Amino acid sequence: MKLYLSLITTLLFIIFSTTACGGGEADQNEQPEVQQNTAESDELSQFELDNGIGPITEEIEISDEIDREKAKRGFETYDMKCAACHRMETRLVGPPLADITERRSPEFIMNFILNPVENTRKHPVGQELLQEYMMQMTFQDVSEEEAREILEYFRHVNETGQEVL
Amino acid sequence: MKSNKIRLVTGSILLMLTVMILYSCSTQTDVMGTQNAASKVYVAPGEYDEYYAFLSGGYNGQMSVWGLPSGRMFKNISVFSQYPETGYGYSEETKPLLQSSYGFIPWDDSHHPNFSRTNSTPDGRWIFINANNTPRVARIDLTSFETQEIIELPNTGGNHASSFVTENTEYIIGATRFSIPYDADLDVPIDSYKENFDGAFTFIGVDPESGRMSIDFQIKMPPYHYDIGKAGMGVSSDWVFFTTYNTEQAHSLLEVTASEFDKDYIVAVNWKKAEEYVNAGNGEIIDTEYYHNYRTEHNPMAVSDIINKVKLIDPADVPGMIYLLPTPKSPHGVDVDPTGEYLVAGGKLATTIPVHSFSKMLDAIENERFADYDSGIPILEYESTIAGEVENPGLGPLHTEFDNEGNAYTSVYISSEIVKWSLSDFTVSDRIDSYYSIGHLLITGGDTPNPDKKYMLGLTKTARDRFLPVGPKQLHPAQLYDISGDKMELILDFPTYGEPHYAQAIAANKLNLNAKQIYSLSDNEHPQATKRPRDVRIERDGNEVRVYMTSIRSHFTPDNIEGIKVGDTVYFHITNVEQDWDMVHGFAIKGMENSEILFAPGETKTIKWEPKRTGIYPFYCTAFCSALHQEMQGYVRVSAADSDVQLTWGTGE
16 A cells, blocks of 8 residues: 555655646845855956955055054954954964065955955965864954054054054 | 555556546645645745744743744744743843842733834834733834833733734833732732722833833723723724723632623723823822833843832823723724724624724714713713624634725634624625634734735634644644635644734834844943953952953853852853854853853843852853854863962963
8 A cells, every 4th residue: 555655645746746836926025135155166356366355346545654543443443353363473263463464465454354254265365264274254343444444453563563552 | 466466456546546536627726726825825945024923922921023924933032031042031131121029020921012103003113012910011122123121010910901002102001901909018808809909001101212111101990800902093093992801890700700791891091181181280199119121222231120109090080081882791802993993892702793983982972972980981872882793703703903905804712713804894704714713813914004915814722633743732823814815715824932812013124124133342332241352351359250251253251260269159241242143152151050141243141150069160152153163162160168269261371
């Protein structure tokens, strides 16, 4: 009997699945934007390869002189949102940052702060960092302006060695 | 071999028969019907539902959030009961929310959620819900979906007829279900009911900006029992309505003694007029005691105010404010149609559904068609307000909701069905079974001036054989119906959480874009927040130790603590410094006699710990947060009370 039952079930399934109705389209509700963790293997542009993936899509203007006020604001954000995982001279959860402005372009630093998930998924440098540190860097709700201030703080630290402003 | 052959032949015949039956007309329709229903409730992976539905938790004291039409549950909102999963009612931030004039109450029975309204239409700011047992009303913020405030109702013995909201959220109404003496400590014989017991209606004001609630005034009522209420809308928006039972004023075996009278009442209260009386200085201030517990958007630490006075008005002193509409047989529900003209009563023991007319009521008041008075309140003649009676509605009609084409849908408990009837001629046009024994029902927008004619949710009391059985006690089901056509159609049957009494639904796009993704660290005003790693510290004040801790993937700071002693009271104030949506951490420590706590991104929570024995206590993150989640842990060393181990702490040092 088991055999017949399974045959019937199969048949039922076929009939059901081939007579599927169109049905009403569900109303599309607006969905908030979420950083998707999809691993697309899109080809990166030369700019992205050099400067990371994110909202900074062209070279930013940086004056030689460091804006101390901007750096101070950058320190305040860094102190609250980044210092749990980073030290300047030593590795903690993430890499040391005292020399970060020597190792990466300003645009790369900002893009990595603003868009860490996509960079660790798609950018070769990000992929390498994730493998090395085994911890996904988190987006800390930092605005573009704040990221620019943090960059200024990194420049300040690199030049003066002064970590607390 | 022979039997196998026979089996094969029989099998082929069976198969052919099945195919023939399947392709015959009627069965084809059934198959299409099932698929049709399936496609109506199917929400593809990654897509959103059309509606949020908020279902009361009944005896679990909470409220749950669901999607319609899929029937998927999104969240349990802790309201009146402790919830060890998140630490609600255990954390220092939330314990004050559950304080009352009767002490700390870890549980209640939550009944009727109601949205804040603008022009009687849900505006997506807050949702309120009542506690029936120790009478209270809570306000839940609809950006965080968390309870922000709970206010106690004085002079009330069970707040059932609540938390219904007037036209522009001027008031939330409440009423005593069980009349009691106003003096909470009055020690009198129960059979002195008629001398010493009183009823009370409560009008809770709501601040239009902050949502902060206050008991603005109460109305002294005869010692009836008050069942449920509704706010008027449209033509009746200045009024609220309550049902009564036990107008017999019995105090024992109410099952029999409170069903003696042929008619009880619907009470109509002109709240605008009551407000005018209050503003003009009428009424008296009486002594009482109740708690008002609240927190603010950016400071999750709740505080309790104890209030000792309430304004009370007696209808005998102020005419034109309250009227009684005789209504058959202990009416349960009173529901107002979208125009505000019809008041539909659910006489739970009646054989018809009486429908009162609001305009006829105003005429009857104008022409003083009073049959009698009780406690100075005019009783209108039954014939003077009744617009019609719906015949053959089934046995035990309870609650009614409406669509946008002049139809009413009434839940009928004893005969376990929903009947659809017309507001133009009061005749039944359709009926459909519920599984089993329906209580409340919900139509999206069905209690507003602009209902939809799309989905109806029936909230039923017993599941019996509907789902895979799980023993003698099962979850309460809900059934979703498509009401877009002439005939109601059952399209989904799913188990719910707790015992949903009433429910509310709102279009998804009114809430989803406002839902918080994180608590902003910069805005965090918790007095014990640790927003920067440099502020991590431990402070001792006598036997009280406060640990100011942070969490981020995947470590606590500090994670090694020494110098705690037996006899200490330790507070862990933990701030989750993540700022990424849904990145939650948790905290639990061995031997904790309290709950764990979960903290959302940017949130600070506190849990109290009183270690009783010396030793090494591991603690860890209870929410799987990253690939190195297992490493997210720490140790506390607890030494003897007289030890001289110094207080030290650190992470990775």
